[in-house]
Amino acid sequence: MAGGQVTREDKVNLEEKFARFSEYWKPKIVGEVNDFYIKLVKFEGEFVWHRHEDEDEFFLVTKGEFTIQLRDREVPLREGEFFIVPRGVEHKPVARKEAQVMLIERKSTVNTGDAGGARTVVPDWI
Amino acid sequence: MAGGQVTREDKVNLEEKFARFSEYWKPKIVGEVNDFYIKLVKFEGEFVWHRHEDEDEFFLVTKGEFTIQLRDREVPLREGEFFIVPRGVEHKPVARKEAQVMLIERKSTVNTGDAGGARTVVPDWI
Numbered sequence: 117m118a119g120g121q122v123t124r125e126d127k128v129n130l131e132e133k134f135a136r137f138s139e140y141w142k143p144k145i146v147g148e149v150n151d152f153y154i155k156l157v158k159f160e161g162e163f164v165w166h167r168h169e170d171e172d173e174f175f176l177v178t179k180g181e182f183t184i185q186l187r188d189r190e191v192p193l194r195e196g197e198f199f200i201v202p203r204g205v206e207h208k209p210v211a212r213k214e215a216q217v218m219l220i221e222r223k224s225t226v227n228t229g230d231a232g233g234a235r236t237v238v239p240d241w242i
Numbered sequence: 243m244a245g246g247q248v249t250r251e252d253k254v255n256l257e258e259k260f261a262r263f264s265e266y267w268k269p270k271i272v273g274e275v276n277d278f279y280i281k282l283v284k285f286e287g288e289f290v291w292h293r294h295e296d297e298d299e300f301f302l303v304t305k306g307e308f309t310i311q312l313r314d315r316e317v318p319l320r321e322g323e324f325f326i327v328p329r330g331v332e333h334k335p336v337a338r339k340e341a342q343v344m345l346i347e348r349k350s351t352v353n354t355g356d357a358g359g360a361r362t363v364v365p366d367w368i
Contacts, residue, residue: 127325128323130324147324150348172274174275196257196304198280199253
């Protein structure tokens, strides 16, 4: 968590941070606001269905577009749009091409929620 | 708080929401993520020096540019950049021209912090 100080002291340029990594579906922490993290993630392809029992999850598209699949509908999102998945609601992000996304979620939130499995990651600060 | 349901159900387009209001320094709520609000605000001119004792405050520029003055330095921010003012740190936003800004802060956060006064507002949902 050595980056913590950096983030608290300096401004963050989203584009510059996104240029620092290329893996998909692996959120990176770029800021903390009380008990919340600001994370950046790149999506391409399909993620897994999951839900967060007690945590709402905010997705803002900063570049590209992707779709949040819910069990009863789809929410297509493009640059400059956000969607908040309410706690308890199953969802699956899907991106046909690379999308760059800013997340806001509790520090306790795990990327795969209740699903767990191989795609679970512990995010690093960048 | 009638807009609450809308925000929880629908995606939000930032540009469309910013088009709904024109006053400066009056944050509007556009989403909630657990005990945090997502707010939009337009800055032009100078705000007041203040601090939030227990609450960090996140500022992301979505259009234009502005500067966060701290007691010991200035943090100029342009589109696609964010800065988190740590709790307890005095700050004053200043914008020479209109800037559009997305805030993330606890529901308890008051725009004027410890300063209070005439520029204090209770934000509405839009």
